[in-house]
Every structure is written in structure tokens, then in C-alpha cells.
Amino acid sequence: MLELRDLTVKIDGHVVLKNVNLNIKQGQVHVIMGPNGAGKSSLALTIMGHPDYKVVSGDILFENESVKQLPAFERARKGLFLAFQTPPEIEGVSLTTMLRHSLKSLNKYPGYKQFMQELDKQAMLVNLSKKLLGKSLNQGFSGGEKKRSELLQLLLLNPKLAILDEIDSGLDVDALKALSNIFRARKQASRSCLIITHYSRILNYVKPDFVHVLINGEIKASGDEHLARKIEEQGFKQFLK
Ligand SMILES: Nc1ncnc2c1ncn2[C@@H]1O[C@H](COP(=O)(O)OP(=O)(O)O)[C@@H](O)[C@H]1O
Numbered sequence: 050m051l052e053l054r055d056l057t058v059k060i061d062g063h064v065v066l067k068n069v070n071l072n073i074k075q076g077q078v079h080v081i082m083g084p085n086g087a088g089k090s091s092l093a094l095t096i097m098g099h100p101d102y103k104v105v106s107g108d109i110l111f112e113n114e115s116v117k118q119l120p121a122f123e124r125a126r127k128g129l130f131l132a133f134q135t136p137p138e139i140e141g142v143s144l145t146t147m148l149r150h151s152l153k154s155l156n157k158y159p160g161y162k163q164f165m166q167e168l169d170k171q172a173m174l175v176n177l178s179k180k181l182l183g184k185s186l187n188q189g190f191s192g193g194e195k196k197r198s199e200l201l202q203l204l205l206l207n208p209k210l211a212i213l214d215e216i217d218s219g220l221d222v223d224a225l226k227a228l229s230n231i232f233r234a235r236k237q238a239s240r241s242c243l244i245i246t247h248y249s250r251i252l253n254y255v256k257p258d259f260v261h262v263l264i265n266g267e268i269k270a271s272g273d274e275h276l277a278r279k280i281e282e283q284g285f286k287q288f289l290k
């Protein structure tokens with residue numbers, strides 16, 4: 050579904066990703082772990098098409114087609130989605146309005162009544178207060194509310210591939226349990242996930258197919274969930290040798 054081939058990326062002349070290779074198949078869950086500044090968010094933003102991140106060499110393939118020249122909205126149309134580590138605040142645009150327009154541009158808008166019903170139902174599922182749905186996006190939202198708002202977007206848009214950048218930070222146990230159900234449902238529907246984190250805690254809520262360690266912009270190791278346990282016990286230093 051998503052393939053990164055020897056991807057090298059610069060921002061402001063500074064190399065943030067070096068020869069990254071990754072192959073995420075339909076229905077798979079991949080976890081990327083790495084310390085602060087490793088390049089995890091850069092990877093997420095590059096896949097999604099943030100214009101500041103310049104692909105110096107290599108390619109990004111989504112469903113066997115290169116998307117590296119496409120603007121972010123076209124990647125989103127193809128079924129890519131990013132839950133931001135730091136969700137942006139957008140004055141004057143509510144979550145409801147944004148989701149309505151997003152669904153329309155994806156040709157998935159079910160009509161006003163059904164949309165509002167679905168929005169209410171899913172907001173309840175992620176425990177996001179209804180009064181936030183009509184307010185300016187993320188403005189005045191707490192850290193946890195911003196993450197729940199990202200989860201609500203994930204549920205409504207139901208993308209083929211979801212990249213979740215530190216979705217677990219700031220979520221309480223109830224929200225993590227909701228997240229666990231979301232992962233299960235996505236797996237059943239053969240939808241893929243790329244989970245970015247620096248804690249192995251999220252692995253109590255999802256069983257990954259692969260775990261990768263990203264340090265200084267490079268993938269230093271790949272394995273299964275045992276790799277995450279090893280990181281928990283011994284930290285990231287073991288990969289620097
Ligand atoms: N806009 C930017 N300009 C220059 N350097 C940046 C910019 N954004 C990120 N970086 C650098 O890229 C590296 C990786 O950052 P980031 O991808 O945010 O790491 P992580 O998400 O793993 O904590 C860091 O060294 C950071 O300082």
C-alpha cells in the first residue's frame with residue numbers, strides 16, 4: 050500500500066531522513082519508534098506532502114504509484130491521512146465544517162442528516178464534547194481534546210492509510226481503549242496504520258506487524274513487538290553502536 054524507496058529528505062538544507070526504506074501492506078500496522086529529534090515527524094510530514102520537506106532522492110509510492118510530486122490534498126484524496134503530533138489551530142473553521150468539506154472532496158459525503166448522525170456517534174466514541182464540534186478547530190482545545198479531534202477525523206474519513214504521529218501522548222486510558230478498538234476495526238477492514246511514538250505503551254493497545262527504530266533520520270533496526278520491549282528495557286542507545 051505504501052512503499053518508501055531509499056528516501057532522503059532535507060529541510061532548510063539539513064538532511065532529516067537518510068535512505069529510508071519501508072513497505073506497508075494492506076491491513077498492516079507498522080510502528081516507528083525513536084528518540085526526540087530522530088526525524089519521526091519529518092517522515093510523517095514528508096509522506097503526507099508538506100511542502101517544506103524536499104525529497105532529495107528516492108520515492109514514495111502509494112498503491113504502486115509515485116505520489117512524491119503530488120500536493121498534500123491530492124495525497125489525501127488517494128487515501129492518505131495524517132494525525133498531527135501538534136494539530137494546527139484554524140480560526141473560523143469548525144471541525145464540523147472541515148469534516149463536511151473533506152468528505153465532499155473525497156466524494157464520501159453521505160448527506161447532511163446522515164453526516165450529523167455519524168459525527169455525533171463517533172464523537173461520543175472518542176469522548177469529544179459536542180460543544181467543541183462547532184468551535185474554531187483546535188482553538189482553546191486541551192492537548193487531549195486535540196488528539197481526540199484527530200481521532201474523530203480518522204473515524205469519519207476512514208483513510209486507506211493512517212499515519213498517527215504520537216497519538217498516544219496526552220490521551221487518557223479511556224481514549225487509549227477507544228484507540229485500541231479503532232485499530233482492531235481498521236485491521237478488519239484491511240486498512241493500514243503507521244504509528245509513530247517514543248513510548249512502547251501504545252503496544253498494550255495494538256499488536257503491530259512490524260516495529261522500526263528511527264535514529265538520526267535512519268532506520269537502524271526492524272523487527273516485531275519484541276524490539277519495542279527491548280527498547281523499553283535498554284533504551285535507544287543500543288542502536289547507536
Ligand atoms: N523546520 C525545520 N527546520 C530545520 N530543521 C528542522 C525543522 N523541523 C525539524 N527539523 C530538524 O529535523 C530533525 C528531526 O525533527 P523531527 O522530525 O521533528 O523529530 P521527531 O519527530 O523524531 O522528534 C531535528 O533535528 C529537527 O531539529
Ligand SMILES: [Mg+2]
Nearest residue numbers: 089090091134
Ligand atoms: Mg515528532
